[in-house]
Amino acid sequence: MTDQDLERLAWERLDGSISGEDDARLDALLAADSSASLRFEAIQELARGLSMVVPVSPPAELRPRIDRAVAATSPRWRRPIVRVGVWGPRLAYLAAGLVAGAVAVRLLLPVPVLDRDLASGAMITGSARPTAALELDLGGGGTLAMWRNGAFVNLDLSVQASHQVEVILEARPGSLSIERVTLGGGPGAEAAADGAAVRIRTTGPGRCAIALSRDGEESGIVVRVASDGVFLAEREVRPEELGVHR
């Protein structure tokens, strides 16, 4: 057996990866050859020396540096990306973040009924919501109801959380535009369309009814929810889920 073989077997034994056969070979060698035995002891000592090296604590200033650097980045996965997502599991975070302020007290003011001239794009409000409307639960922090009404998609957003909530709807670029927004109460909400997306922001409990017009209905609408700037949930609403209401 060469010195290299001895060294290999010695390390394998110390690493605990030696085979039974090699283990027996090593034992036989160490018993028969005192110089091999001395060499093995030296290797054992080196292993012991290496085991004395223990990790050091990082400098205290490192953690704040990391936090600042991470906070300053805007990774791709946090930017709006249209993709089919799963609403359910992610709502746990919405619940954690939003429900804290959403006590059982209903602070919402009634929304006036304006369901008169649908063809002209007037609002369908909560009270006029069809029973078949698709309702997305915002994890206890509110609800978003959606339904189709001829050429329009109507939304009824009811927020109970005291945080800022942002709902973003995305469809094929240029296919969504806002026809009308009605605020039903609460501290405030605003809606804006920018190309492929409609953004609705609320700053506290309240209700907001919005009518969107769509140019073509072949594709779905991706609904994304964020709270205080943190993305929380995403779901693609397929056209057939919105039903038909005339």
Added chain:
Amino acid sequence: MLVEACLSGNPTAFGVLVDSYEGKLFNVALQITGSRDDAMDVTQSAFVKAYEKLHTFNPSYRFFSWIYRIAINEAFNLTRRKGASSGLDPEMALVKGDPEQLASEHELRRQLHRALGELSPEHRVVVVLKHLHGLSYREIAETLGIDEARVKSRLFGARQRLRQVLEKRGVTA
């Protein structure tokens, strides 16, 4: 789980990951670069890269392998840019054991660190992952993106070199 939570928008999840790996990455970086300042830069940069690329992490692999690899690559890149590190800071590691042992082992520790500093970064990193972080051959292979046979041979070469350096200095480990 934490990666998924982070990608789902949980603002504290990445902080938990930093808590878990800050020390480990700092130590790997420290052993490769030999400098506390460089190790801090490497650790910070590794976390930023991991955060930016979090969506590319494949959950069928272990997170520690993924983030270790990022940190190791960052450390290698830095040492290449700056030239090979000249050795390790002898004060950067501590010794296990009671106070009486510390005095008698001080010289061995110092020599061991100097010898580690003479290894190439590629050799040093396998020794560090094996002995400082206690990773298995398989975990080292996953971390470095090489097969286990290569890990064994690299580790063998690194240990041989380490012993040669110590013997040359008249140190019996």
